Amino acid sequence: MHPRLAHDLAGLPDALEATRLLATGVLDGLEERPVVPSVRPPEPVPLPAEGAGLRAALAEFAERWEPAFGASPGPRYLGFVTGGTTPAALAGDWLTAALDQNSNSSLDGTGQHLERQTVGWLRELFGLGAAHEGAFVSGATMSNTVGLAIAREWLGERRGVSVAEAGAAALGPVRVLSGSPHSSVAKALSMLGMGRGALVPVATLPGREAVDPAALEEALERADGPCVVVANAGTVNTVDFDDLRAVAALKERHDFWLHVDAAFGAFAALSPRHAHLVAGLDAADSVCVDLHKWLNVPYDSAVQFTRRRDLQARVFQNAAAYLGPLGATPDLVHLTPENSRRLRALAAWFTLRAYGRDGHRDIVERCTDCAHALGEAVEATPGLRLLAPVRLNVVCFTLAEDPTPERLAAFAESLADEVFLTPTVYAGVPALRAAFSNWRTTGADVRRIARRLAEATRGAGAC
Numbered sequence: 097m098h099p100r101l102a103h104d105l106a107g108l109p110d111a112l113e114a115t116r117l118l119a120t121g122v123l124d125g126l127e128e129r130p131v132v133p134s135v136r137p138p139e140p141v142p143l144p145a146e147g148a149g150l151r152a153a154l155a156e157f158a159e160r161w162e163p164a165f166g167a168s169p170g171p172r173y174l175g176f177v178t179g180g181t182t183p184a185a186l187a188g189d190w191l192t193a194a195l196d197q198n199s200n201s202s203l204d205g206t207g208q209h210l211e212r213q214t215v216g217w218l219r220e221l222f223g224l225g226a227a228h229e230g231a232f233v234s235g236a237t238m239s240n241t242v243g244l245a246i247a248r249e250w251l252g253e254r255r256g257v258s259v260a261e262a263g264a265a266a267l268g269p270v271r272v273l274s275g276s277p278h279s280s281v282a283k284a285l286s287m288l289g290m291g292r293g294a295l296v297p298v299a300t301l302p303g304r305e306a307v308d309p310a311a312l313e314e315a316l317e318r319a320d321g322p323c324v325v326v327a328n329a330g331t332v333n334t335v336d337f338d339d340l341r342a343v344a345a346l347k348e349r350h351d352f353w354l355h356v357d358a359a360f361g362a363f364a365a366l367s368p369r370h371a372h373l374v375a376g377l378d379a380a381d382s383v384c385v386d387l388h389k390w391l392n393v394p395y396d397s398a399v400q401f402t403r404r405r406d407l408q409a410r411v412f413q414n415a416a417a418y419l420g421p422l423g424a425t426p427d428l429v430h431l432t433p434e435n436s437r438r439l440r441a442l443a444a445w446f447t448l449r450a451y452g453r454d455g456h457r458d459i460v461e462r463c464t465d466c467a468h469a470l471g472e473a474v475e476a477t478p479g480l481r482l483l484a485p486v487r488l489n490v491v492c493f494t495l496a497e498d499p500t501p502e503r504l505a506a507f508a509e510s511l512a513d514e515v516f517l518t519p520t521v522y523a524g525v526p527a528l529r530a531a532f533s534n535w536r537t538t539g540a541d542v543r544r545i546a547r548r549l550a551e552a553t554r555g556a557g558a559c
Contacts, residue, residue: 100147100148100149103149104149104150107150107151111150111151111154114151114154115154118154118158118162122162123169126167126169126170126171126536127170127171129167129170130166130167130512130513131166131167131170131172131173131512131513131514131515131516132166132167132512132513132516133163133164133165133166133513134513135163135164136164137161137164138160138161138164166516167516168180168516169181169534169536170534170536171534171536171537171538171541172514172515172516172537172541172544172545173515173516173534174515174516174517174529174530174531174532174545175516175517175518175529175531176518176531177332177359177360177386177389177390177489177490177531177533178388178389178531178533178534179388179389179390179391179392179393179533179534179535180392180534180535180536181392181393181394181443182392182393182447182450182451182535183450184446184447184449184450184451185391185392185393185394185443185444185446185447186394186443187446188393188442188443188444188445188446188447189393189394189442189443191442191446192438192439192440192442192443193438195439195442196438197438197439198436198437198438198439199211199428199439199441200427200428200429200434200435200436200437201419201420201427201428201429202420202423202427203419203420205427207439207441207442208427208428210439210441210442210445211231211232211428211439211440211441213445214232214441214444214445214448215229215230215231215232215399215401215441217445217448218230218385218387218399218444218448219401221365221366221448221453221456222358222362222363222365222374222377222383222385223365223371223374223377223378224377224378224383224401225378227403228378228383228401228402228403229401229402229403229405230399230400230401230402231399231400231428231431231432232397232398232399232432232437232440232441232444233398233399233400233432233433233434234396234397234398234434234437234440235386235388235395235396235397235398236278236280236357236359236384236385236386236389236398237280237283237284238398238400238432238433239359239384239385239386239398239399239400240278240280240281240284240355240357240384241280241283241284241287241288241433242382242400242402242408242412242432242433243355243382243383243384243400243402244272244281244284244285244288244290244324244326244355244382245284245288245408245411245412246353246381246382246402246404246407246408246411247324247353247355247381247382248264248267248270248288248290248411249407249408249410249411250322250353250381250404250407251267251270251322251323251324251353252266252267253407254321254322254351255267255268255321255322258410259411260410260411263289264288264289264290265289267290269294270290270294270323270324271294271296271319271320271323271324272285272290272294272295272296272323272324272325272326273296273298273312273315273316273319273323273324273325273326273352274295274296274297274298274307274325274326274327274328275297275298275299275300275305275306275307275308275312275327275328275338276300276305276306276307276328276331276336277295277297277326277328277357278328278331278332278357278359280357281295281326281357282295296315298311298312298315299311304336305328305331305333305334305336306328306331306336306337306338306339307327307328307338307339307343309339309342309343309346312325312343312346313346313349313350316346316349316350316352317350319350319352321351322351322352322353323351323352323353324352324353324355325343325346325352325353325354325355326355326356326357327340327343327354327355327356327357327380328356328357328361329356329357329358329361329362329364329373329374329377330357330358330359330360330361330362330364330373330488332490332520332529333484333490333492333520333522333527333529334483334484334485334487334490334492334522335360335361335487335488335489335490336484336487337361337364337373337374337487339376340356340374340375340376340377340379340380341375341376341379342376343376344376344379344380347379353381353382354379354380354381354382355380355381355382355383355384356377356380356382356383356384357384358374358377358383358384358385359384359385359386359389359398360385360386360389360390360489360533361373361374361488362374362377362383362385363389363390363391363456363460364460364488365377366453366456366457366460366461367457367460367461367464369461369464370460370464370488373487373488380401380403381402381403381404382400382401382402382403382404383400383401383402384398384400385398385399385400385401386398387399387444389533390459390460390463390489390533391444391447391456392447392459392533392534392535393440393443393444393447394443396440397440397443397444400432405426405431408426408431409422409426409430409431412430412431412432412433413426413430414429414430414435459535460489462537462538463489463532463533463534463537464488464489464532465539466489466532466537466538466539466541466542467486467488467489467490467491467530467532468486469539469542469546470486470491470530470532470542470545470546471485471486471491471493473542473545473546473549474491474493474549477546477549477550477553478496478553479495479496479497479553479554480493480494480495480496480549480553481493481494481495481496481499483522483523483525483527484522489531489532489533490529490530490531490532491529491530491532492520492522492527492528492529493527493528493530494525494526494527494528495507495553499525499526499527500526501519501526504519504526504527504528505519507528507552507553508528510552510555511548511549511552514544514545514548515530515544515545515548517529517530518531530545
C-alpha cells in the first residue's frame with residue numbers, strides 16, 4: 097500500500113473527526129454566512145506528483161476553497177428551488193459514502209430492498225396508488241427523461257414497434273403537448289431522439305401558467321394518432337398547477353400518455369391546505385418528483401414513478417451474463433440509465449424515518465407561510481411589484497419601474513450577501529424569483545429579507 101494511504105488509513109478516525117469539526121463549523125455559521133460570498137475561488141494549480149495526505153488536503157480545502165462556497169444549505173438561499181439537508185438526511189448521506197454501495201443487482205441486494213421500501217413511503221407520501229412503481233434517479237431532469245423514455249416505448253407499442261429495439265426512427269414524428277413545460281422536458285426529448293421540435297405548446301388559461309383544458313382537447317383532436325401530454329404540478333415561475341383531473345379525464349376520449357412533472361409541486365400533497373392542487377396525480381402514467389428540493393436530502397436525488405414497469409424494463413434492460421436474468425421483479429440496473437449509482441435512497445430513508453409525514457408537512461407549510469409573508473412584504477414595498485399570486489412556495493416579483501435585466505441583476509447582486517434570488521421572465525417581464533424549500537427557513541428570515549429588499553429598492557430608485 098502506498099505510504100500516504102497507509103498513514104491515512106491508520107489515522108482515519110482522527111481525520112474524520114477533523115472533517116466533522118470543519119463540517120459542523122460550516123453548518124453552525126450558516127445563519128450569518130454571506131449567502132453568496134464575495135470571495136473569489138482560488139486559481140487552479142497543477143496536479144501534485146506527490147500527494148500531501150488527507151490532513152493536508154483538508155487544511156488546504158478549509159483555507160483556500162471553503163470560504164468561497166455559497167450558503168446554499170442555509171435559510172436565505174432562495175434561488176432556483178434548492179432545499180437544504182435535514183440532520184437525519186445528512187447522517188444518511190455520510191453513511192451512504194461509508195457503506196459505498198452500488199445497489200443495482202439482487203446478487204447483493206440489501207440496498208435494493210431499502211430503496212423499494214423508501215419508494216413505497218414516498219408513494220404513500222404523495223398519494224399515489226400501488227400501481228405506481230418507482231426508482232431513484234439523479235434529479236428532475238433525469239426523472240423526466242426516464243418518464244418520457246417510457247412514454248416513447250408506449251407510443252411504439254401503440255404503433256406496433258419497439259423503439260428500444262428498432263430505434264427512434266422507427267417511431268416517426270411524435271407530438272408532446274404541454275402548457276408551460278420545464279426546460280428539462282425539451283432537453284429530454286433531444287436526448288431521446290424525439291427532438292425538441294416534438295414539443296407542441298398548448299394555450300394556457302388567461303393570466304396563468306396552467307394549461308387550458310379546452311385548448312388541450314383541441315390539440316389532442318388535431319393530433320395524428322397517440323401522443324404524449326406533459327402536465328405540470330407546480331411551474332417554476334409561479335407554482336401554477338394544471339387541473340390534473342380535467343387533463344386525465346381527456347383520456348376517456350383521446351389516446352395519450354400522461355406524464356406529470358411534479359418536481360416540487362408533489363409536496364403540496366403533504367399539506368391539507370394545498371393537497372387539492374395535486375388531486376388527480378395518481379391518474380398519471382408517469383410522475384417526476386425531485387427530492388433534493390423539498391424533501392431536503394443532499395444532491396443529487398429524485399424519484400420517478402410509472403404504471404408501466406414492463407415498458408420501463410424494456411427500455412433500460414441491461415444484458416450481461418454477470419447480472420443474471422431480467423426476472424419478474426427487475427433489478428434496479430434494468431430500470432434507469434445508470435448501471436452504477438450511489439445508494440441515494442439511504443438519505444431519504446433516514447429523513448422519512450426520523451421526521452415522518454408530520455415533520456415534512458411542517459417543512460412544507462412553513463415554507464409556504466414564508467412565501468406568502470414575503471409576497472405581502474413585496475406588495476407593501478414601494479418600488480416593487482408582485483407579478484403573480486403566491487400559490488405555494490415561490491414569489492415572482494420585479495421592479496415597479498424600468499425592470500430591465502441589467503437593473504434586476506444589479507438589484508439582486510446588491511442583496512447577495514443576505515439573500516440569493518434567481519432571474520426569470522414572466523409574461524414577458526424580466527423578474528426575480530424567491531423559492532422557499534429549505535427546512536431551516538423561518539419567519540425571522542423573511543423579515544430580514546424584507547428589510548433588505550426595502551433598503552435595496554430605495555437604492556435602486558436612486559440610481
